[in-house]
Amino acid sequence: MSRYTLKKEIDFGGVGLHSGKPVSMKLLPADSGEGYMFLFGGKRFPIQSAKYSGDGRGTVLAFDSHRVMTVEHLLGALRGLGVDDVVLCPEGIETPLLDGSAAPFCEEILKAGLEELPGEPSYLRVSSPVYVTSEDEKKICAVLPSDRLSFTYVIEYGDNAIGTQAATVVPTKDNFVAELGQCRTFCLYEEVAYMRSLGLGLGGTVETALIVDGQRVLTPGGLRRPDEFVRHKILDMMGDLTLIGKPVIGHFVGIRAGHAMHQKLVDRIARECVSA
Numbered sequence: 109m110s111r112y113t114l115k116k117e118i119d120f121g122g123v124g125l126h127s128g129k130p131v132s133m134k135l136l137p138a139d140s141g142e143g144y145m146f147l148f149g150g151k152r153f154p155i156q157s158a159k160y161s162g163d164g165r166g167t168v169l170a171f172d173s174h175r176v177m178t179v180e181h182l183l184g185a186l187r188g189l190g191v192d193d194v195v196l197c198p199e200g201i202e203t204p205l206l207d208g209s210a211a212p213f214c215e216e217i218l219k220a221g222l223e224e225l226p227g228e229p230s231y232l233r234v235s236s237p238v239y240v241t242s243e244d245e246k247k248i249c250a251v252l253p254s255d256r257l258s259f260t261y262v263i264e265y266g267d268n269a270i271g272t273q274a275a276t277v278v279p280t281k282d283n284f285v286a287e288l289g290q291c292r293t294f295c296l297y298e299e300v301a302y303m304r305s306l307g308l309g310l311g312g313t314v315e316t317a318l319i320v321d322g323q324r325v326l327t328p329g330g331l332r333r334p335d336e337f338v339r340h341k342i343l344d345m346m347g348d349l350t351l352i353g354k355p356v357i358g359h360f361v362g363i364r365a366g367h368a369m370h371q372k373l374v375d376r377i378a379r380e381c382v383s384a
Contacts, residue, residue: 109228111192113137115221120213124202125178125293125317126166128310131200133182135217138193140225143353144186147197148174155183156353156378162367165295165308167348177202180347180367181293185213187350188284188343191222192229208292208317210343214285232381234358240372247364249345249373254359259342261362268296269320273338279346290332291340294318297326345370352378 114137121132138145144155146169153171161168166178176198186194188210206212239250260276277287295309297319303309318336319326333339345362348370356377362369 111140111225111227111229112190112222113139113193113225114191114217115223118216118220120182120204120206120216122204122206123311124200125205125208125311126308127177127200127202129200129202131198131202131204133199133203134197136195136197137223138195140193140227142193142195144183144193144350145195146171146174146176147195148172152195154353155350158351160351160371162348162369162371165303165367167344167351167367167371169351175201178205179203180344181206181208181210182213182347183350184343184347185210185217185284185289187346187355188279188281188289189214189217189222190281191217193225202311205293205311205316207315208312209340210289210347211285214289230354232352232354232356232377234356234377234381238373238376238380239361240369240376242369247366247369248361249363249365249369250361251356251358251373251377252361254357257355257357258359259345259362260359261338261342261345262364263338263341264364265296265320265337269323269325270294270296270337273335275335275338275342277339277342288339288343288346291336291343292316292318292327292332293340294320294337297321341365348374356381 118135124131145152158169167180168177234253258278262274264272314327351374
């Protein structure tokens with residue numbers, strides 16, 4: 109099995125989900141073995157060196173004094189399409205939101221094409237179950253031994269259009285966009301005013317997120333698939349798992365989880381699993 113990087117540079121521009129400000133992200137080809145590198149002011153930082161947090165409706169990475177928010181959709185796209193080595197160059201405090209999914213990132217990555225590199229990917233392989241829970245034990249994230257990457261996720265949002273959803277997905281390079289990449293971020297309409305009072309969601313609109321008001325989805329065109337909500341959570345999890353620094357082989361489970369729980373699992377995996 110070979111390693112892959114981008115054949116050429118890619119530029120993404122747009123607004124940030126939370127800041128509402130113009131931001132951009134440039135992707136550059138990388139050498140074999142570099143993994144996911146962030147470039148700030150001429151200095152490179154491997155993704156596994158990031159200090160990260162999952163509060164505030166997205167994943168935030170910090171490298172020394174540098175900080176970048178809402179990276180999970182792009183990171184999920186890179187992992188989902190089989191990119192092993194890449195340099196990420198943020199301009200601004202966030203990754204562009206685009207349409208709220210990973211699909212626009214995937215489109216440009218596929219258009220640029222992948223270049224084969226010498227060497228083979230290095231994996232973390234789970235040999236025994238690893239799990240974490242929230243303090244109230246209502247949220248759970250786990251990974252179980254498996255010979256392939258797969259996900260099972262459950263969400264519960266009460267009496268609204270989201271409701272309770274569950275999905276199991278075995279993502280591959282060929283099915284990633286259809287199964288996960290096209291699934292958009294979402295929130296409840298009743299939460300919008302509160303989020304904005306905290307300085308969050310200032311760049312979100314019904315065009316860039318699934319906004320749910322009771323039993324209605326306010327976003328024009330509605331859902332791309334009936335279980336788009338839970339599949340987006342799997343996309344988020346896939347992006348957050350890149351914080352480990354290399355792909356992990358196992359069956360991942362999330363129950364009423366989110367970025368903070370994903371990252372708690374990342375911490376446990378990094379301590380307890382070994383490279384394959």
